[in-house]
Amino acid sequence: MLEFRQVRKAYATPQGPLPVLRGVDMSLGRGESLALMGESGSGKSTLLHLAAGLDLPDDGEVRLAGQAISSLGEPARARLRRDTLGLVFQQFHLVPSLNVADNLRLQARLAGRERPDWSTYLLQRLGLAGLETRYPEQLSGGQQQRLAIGRALAPRPSLLLADEPTGNLDETTADAVLALLRELVSEADSALLVVTHSPRVAAPLDRCLRLTHGRLGPATLTEPAK
């Protein structure tokens, strides 16, 4: 579903190139879940952007749904994103002028894959049933986060990329939302890649990897000392 082969990425800075990824290898198959951990600034968002084809590697190869993203132009990459991916970013990017029901259906409509029964099911499971005609500003932060998750899952993407998907929730709500997210992803037979700082979020996933000095290695899931 997603494959990185010896991926390198550096940013140009006034002090010269800043290498962030220095030969990253990984693969994620359909139905698998993976937590990506690492310190602030270690390159997790960079990796996520490359996985989504929002940026291109300097060297090496990123393959999404069997296609080498560097071989595609931006319109083809946008189509591949639309047809393959669900994205949940830290900012929810809900459309303020659309109500809950229309926000939830938006991605699925754009992808031409709207399934009303699945949308209704998602609204129920995410605790948003009854709120369909509200607008995002009339929702709590947790409800907005659940709506963003529902919108990403509505087209039944092959791969869901999530950046701290429960970052704004208290621990109990976060546990519940995460369990639900994993369940819904598995019902849609999607792959799941979650960027997180939290061992609590990472632990239930199939695999956990940590980015250190530009490379991926196994993550140890001990809670940081307080």
Ligand SMILES: Nc1ncnc2c1ncn2[C@@H]1O[C@H](COP(=O)(O)OP(=O)(O)OP(=O)(O)O)[C@@H](O)[C@H]1O
């Ligand atoms: N466009 C850019 N130009 C220059 N440097 C950048 C750019 N984007 C990111 N960086 C630098 O690259 C490194 C990796 O950034 P990235 O955002 O991928 O880290 P991260 O692991 O996601 O961090 P966080 O956990 O704080 O979100 C950081 O040192 C950052 O300052």
